[in-house]
Amino acid sequence: MTERRPDGRVERGNQTRRLVLERTVRIGSSEGLEALSLGRLATELKLSKSGVFALFGSKEGLQLATVRAASRIYVDHVIEPVLAQPPGLARLWELSEVWLRYSAERVFPGGCFFQRVRVEYSSRPGAVQDAVRAADTAWRTFVRQTVLEAQDAGEITPHRSAEQLTFELTALWESSNTQSVLTDSDTPYPQARAGVRELLRAVATVEPEFLAQAAA
Template sequence: MPGDGRIARGDATRRLVLRRAVDVASVDGLEGLSLGRLATELELSKSGVFALFGSKEDLQLATIEAALEIFRSSVTTPARAAEPGLPRLRAVCEKWLDYSERRVFPGGCFFFNVGAEFDARPGRVHDAVAAASGSFAAFLRETAEEAVALGHVHADAELLAFELHALGRAANADAVLNGGTRAYALARRAIRARLAG
């Protein structure tokens, strides 16, 4: 069918734009995104990019979804492959620190950055950021609960998940602000100590 080629090209262009959008937003925030900027940087027509997204808010929402897919493929999906309990809990922490340290997104953890940008702003973008961040927090909590239920860790699972989340977020924030990898090394030591205790 003649339209199939256009659809495939449109999908490829959409993926290209979103890959650039997640990188831009990780550094400049979701407010730093514009259809015109992305079109110029990627040497695409503004009308073509506008046709893919329609509005800045639609672009922001699509960017959050694209970032979540990248996050899942870097962190939660490989962590799920580990044995249940403590091995999986260690894996999710390690994969998360690796994701941030490797700069899968140039600005560090995408959701840490856009969460700070939209935490006090109501609306659809806030809700999408909160849902994406909340899905990881829930996975971390469920993994901690599983480790406690299996007797691998003796702790309040909710508190343990909160502490692990805080250590990962602190490592990301410190490393992005100050550079280097020391914060990740300290977070790994703290997480190992917490899971050993």
């Protein structure tokens, strides 16, 4: 029985797809998804336009693939790192620290990719808006679940709704990202960290060491 060799054309196509998406997530975070085009990508990456078209089919297909690629990067840099912490207040604090680091380290050069495209597609109905909305809903659901787990552990008062805490936390994170990108300064991050610390101390039923250290 002969061993089947990998199809070189398929592998070259996969490599090209990865190369294109590495570029599109960078453009999307800085200029928005409307700045993407098959022709631009072909020119900048020295590829044939027909080859890029064969991979993505249309500008919308390219945009949707970019949202999916950005979602995978977001999960790798924001979601996965916090899961090492047990559910509770420590995980919620770690989520804040990881998100601020993700923004400050410019995982996406334009700051948070999803903050950028949410604004861009807030009033643009269609498949891309649906994809952006789905990614945003998944993220906020994760934050809310993290809050609920801390409440279930008895470490956060149940008198503040998980929905409200999710709104307040994400507002602090997103504000720091916007201000940092706009002013080219890291100053907003310690300001956001201080805001998160005070918010969590106000609703916490315990005073864990990491919050006490942050307050020092």
